[in-house]
Amino acid sequence: MTRRMVIAILVLLVFGAVRMPFEAELEKEHKAAYFHGAKLDLSLREKIGQMGFLAALSGFRAFVADVLWIHAHVLWERTEWGAMKVDFDAVTSLQPRCVLFWSQAAWHMGFNASVAAFEDPKQPREALRLKAQHEYFKLGEDYLLHGIENNPDVYNLYADLALLYEMKFKDHCKAAEYYARTAAFKNAPVFYHRFQYYELAQCPGHEREAYEALLKLYKEGENERLPTLLKWLGILQEKLNVPADQKIYIPPAPNP
Amino acid sequence: MTAAAPIATKHKIFSPARVTAIASNTLLELVRLKVFYFLLLFALLIIGSSFFTSKFTFQEQFQVLKDVSLGAMSIFTWLLGVLATAMLLPKDIEDRTLYTILAKPVPRFEYLLGKFLGVLLLLFVAISLMTGVFLVILYARQQDALANAARLVPAQALQEQLADIRAATFNKNLLPGIVIIYLKSALCAALTLLLSTFASSSIFTIIMSVIVYLIGHIQAIAREAYLASQTTTALTKAFLAIVALLIPDLNSLTLVDDIVVGNAISTVLFVKTASLGLTYIGIYFLVGYFVFSAKEL
Amino acid sequence: MSTPAISIQNLTKVYPIPFKREKVTAVQDLSLTVEAGQVYGLLGPNGSGKSTTMKIVLGLVTPTSGRTEIFGRDSNTVESREDVGFLPENPYFYKYLTGAETLDFYGKLCGLSRAKIRDRSKELLKLVGLENAADRRLGGYSKGMLQRIGLAQAMIQEPRLLVLDEPTAGVDPAGSREIRDLILDFKQRGITVLLCSHLLEQVQEICDRVGILDHGVLIREGVLGDLISIENQTEIILENAPxxxxxxxxxxxxxxxxxxxxxxxxxxxxxxxxxxxxxxxxx
Structure with missing residues (x-):
């Protein structure tokens, strides 16, 4: 070691000390902009192995996630739902900012695995099949809730969750809430603001609220007067006993 | 010919012309080593990746294509930067071309700068070519997907589908992402140059550079632990401090994984991140020069 | 008296051995002057300190103590190298460059103008007999051709001093003769040459003055003729004597x-x- 090398190392240490606060601050800003959100912890290492973990750590986690994702797809073709979940957990830990992964993982659990569980020919007792089905609904819900935690700035997962509550849990109040949160995004497709009221119409105690909202949309003009909106308007008018003279929308007489 | 007074013009302290001569010669030297064969590998890799994803939705296909392409860009530019830089000085010393150059009125600073710029130029050419191949393939796949959609998707849903396809392919944040990949590889090259002024063999330089690369990605964890810890022992704290102070934070220059999946990077954040990368490159180069300037050749 | 081409004063170079307390003394208290216009032969067995001395003169290695100058300019300065051309032992130039490109590259390093490089390059290629190989890549050059292009690159900026390290090592006799003739040609033109070699016969043929180094110490130095002539003998060579x-x-x-x-x-x-x-x- 020459004297210069010692000085060089000292300079590097000083540079390290100068950059440290800047880097810590930059890291915070990166995280605030949703960078570096991956959870690279020991439980992930168990799932993806030493090599995969090392690759993920050295800046290739997107690639590792893709490989696992393709693997999960192979498992899907063999309907190995449990193994798929292991892959999904790893993939979503690696790429928490990938909405597609959360969304698809939830879809596979909530819509595919749940149906398979309900139709399981090896399980004769319906109660147990129903229970299994409900567990898969919950898994789907879990993925979407965690996905939203990591991606609160994207509407897609709110919409997926609303759909899951609507179709699977039949929980229209929650579906209405999540459609409303979806609709609050400027870039969300326009139909979500109608969907929230269709669901609200089926949420006990909120019929009046739904009716007024739908009526407001109806008054906005032809663009909003879509068949489903008209259908719910008609149903709510009856349900809320709106006097005939106050009925804005007159449903066509049923075809003879 | 006469042996009169020297014909060289008055010696300049710093001459861009000399640096350019060395840099372009270094680039030529590296290109002659046929390093661009890896481009073929790159193209095969990203075209090949589509075979695995043919059964997937177009979003998934495009995402895999982008992940594989940008991942390959990261690893190729990094490898290229480290390997090319590690052999720069040892090769010139071994062939004694270094002596013929430094025996001319060329300051060592200019020699080292020229060599390093040659590598940076090589990395720039490499990443530009890869970006070109990547964009062409992405564009071709997008057009293919658009044509398929036009054929298969019913009219009322077509516009939305086409918009989805476009959104899934090109994303304006890709470019800053690629710039950061370049800076990261340049940083690793500068670090390798610094290590090679210390080291006596290229193998040692390469191994050290790889180790620093691996630790660099978890340096942030050490820093966080160092800044936060009150409970750890003095020994642990000293260890954490050394890692945090000596090793570069490479994770801060690893943004593309998140950008591919749609994460946006603001101009301010990009500028800050890029400045950090440039600062590292500058400091590593200068420290490398400091050691090299007194090296016995 | 004019400024000497090379002046070495009390030069000592000690190399530390990494991770050890021992040190190696490569050159010890060496003082030497090469006058302008001389061809000076620096002789010595391998490891005698020849290369180290040469590297110090060229500023490639810093002396532990003492001072070296080229035409009055300290070897530590970059400027001192404007007046010196160097051909190392067994050099490999960039194989992918042609002869002309090689000279172009070194010309640029010397800060010569494009036109000047073109002229010098033509002149030197002719001088070293490589006109016909100017556009061939160095990868295809023979050993002798490499040495000659090496001499040409050393001379590109018209330096007044030429430092040659074993210029004929590994070259066949014909090539060796050509290089020797070139050196004599340079001498004719008034260029000072420092020649390091252990090929004594060659040194004897071309050097005016020699210095002999052994274990880093200059043990003999002087005019070649004086050093080797046998004072009390005379040689008569006759032709067609009956x-x-x-x-x-x-x-x-x-x-x-x-x-x-x-x-x-x-x-x-x-x-x-x-x-x-x-x-x-x-x-």
Missing amino acids: PELLAQIREMIGKSSGRLVAEHRPQKTLERYFLDVTGPKQS
């Missing part, structure tokens, strides 16, 4: 106080013989 003349001479020697030490037919050197039988037929 036997009677030889008998007369022997008789005269017998009468004098001198003594006939040896009488034999001079032999040409093997090199001369080799060149005569392999070289192009002289007209």
Whole structure:
């Protein structure tokens, strides 16, 4: 070691000390902009192995996630739902900012695995099949809730969750809430603001609220007067006993 | 010919012309080593990746294509930067071309700068070519997907589908992402140059550079632990401090994984991140020069 | 008196051995002057400190103590190298460059203008006999051609001093002869040459002055002729001498106080013989 090398190392240490606060601050800003959100912890290492973990750590986690994702797809073709979940957990830990992964993982659990569980020919007792089905609904819900935690700035997962509550849990109040949160995004497709009221119409105690909202949309003009909106308007008018003279929308007489 | 007074013009302290001569010669030297064969590998890799994803939705296909392409860009530019830089000085010393150059009125600073710029130029050419191949393939796949959609998707849903396809392919944040990949590889090259002024063999330089690369990605964890810890022992704290102070934070220059999946990077954040990368490159180069300037050749 | 081409004063170079307390002394208290216009031969066995001395003169290595100058400019300064051309031992230039491109590259390093480089390049390629190989890549050059392009690059900026390290190592006799002739040609033009070699015969042929280094110490130094002539002997070489003349001479020697030490037919050197039988037929 020459004297210069010692000085060089000292300079590097000083540079390290100068950059440290800047880097810590930059890291915070990166995280605030949703960078570096991956959870690279020991439980992930168990799932993806030493090599995969090392690759993920050295800046290739997107690639590792893709490989696992393709693997999960192979498992899907063999309907190995449990193994798929292991892959999904790893993939979503690696790429928490990938909405597609959360969304698809939830879809596979909530819509595919749940149906398979309900139709399981090896399980004769319906109660147990129903229970299994409900567990898969919950898994789907879990993925979407965690996905939203990591991606609160994207509407897609709110919409997926609303759909899951609507179709699977039949929980229209929650579906209405999540459609409303979806609709609050400027870039969300326009139909979500109608969907929230269709669901609200089926949420006990909120019929009046739904009716007024739908009526407001109806008054906005032809663009909003879509068949489903008209259908719910008609149903709510009856349900809320709106006097005939106050009925804005007159449903066509049923075809003879 | 006469042996009169020297014909060289008055010696300049710093001459861009000399640096350019060395840099372009270094680039030529590296290109002659046929390093661009890896481009073929790159193209095969990203075209090949589509075979695995043919059964997937177009979003998934495009995402895999982008992940594989940008991942390959990261690893190729990094490898290229480290390997090319590690052999720069040892090769010139071994062939004694270094002596013929430094025996001319060329300051060592200019020699080292020229060599390093040659590598940076090589990395720039490499990443530009890869970006070109990547964009062409992405564009071709997008057009293919658009044509398929036009054929298969019913009219009322077509516009939305086409918009989805476009959104899934090109994303304006890709470019800053690629710039950061370049800076990261340049940083690793500068670090390798610094290590090679210390080291006596290229193998040692390469191994050290790889180790620093691996630790660099978890340096942030050490820093966080160092800044936060009150409970750890003095020994642990000293260890954490050394890692945090000596090793570069490479994770801060690893943004593309998140950008591919749609994460946006603001101009301010990009500028800050890029400045950090440039600062590292500058400091590593200068420290490398400091050691090299007194090296016995 | 004009400024000497090389001036070395009390030069000492000690290399530390990494991770050890021991040190190696490569050059010890060396003082040496090479006057402008001389061809100076620096001799010594391998490891005698020749290369180290040369590297210090060229500023590639910093001395532990002492000072070296090229035409009055300190070797530590970059400027001192404007006046020196260097050809290292067994150099490999960039294989992918042609002869002309090589000279172009080194010309740029010397800060020469494009036009100047073109002129110098043409002139030097002609001088070293590589005009026809100017556009061939160095990868296809023979050892002798490489040395000659090396000489040309060393001379690109018209330096007044040429430093050559084993310029004929590994070159065949014909190539070796060509290089020797080139060095003599440079000498004719008034260029100072520092030649490091252990090929004594070659040094003897071209050097005016020699220094002999051993274990980092300059043990002998002086004008070549003075160093090796045998003061009390005289050599007479006769051509077409009839036997009677030889008998007369022997008789005269017998009468004098001198003594006939040896009488034999001079032999040409093997090199001369080799060149005569392999070289192009002289007209």
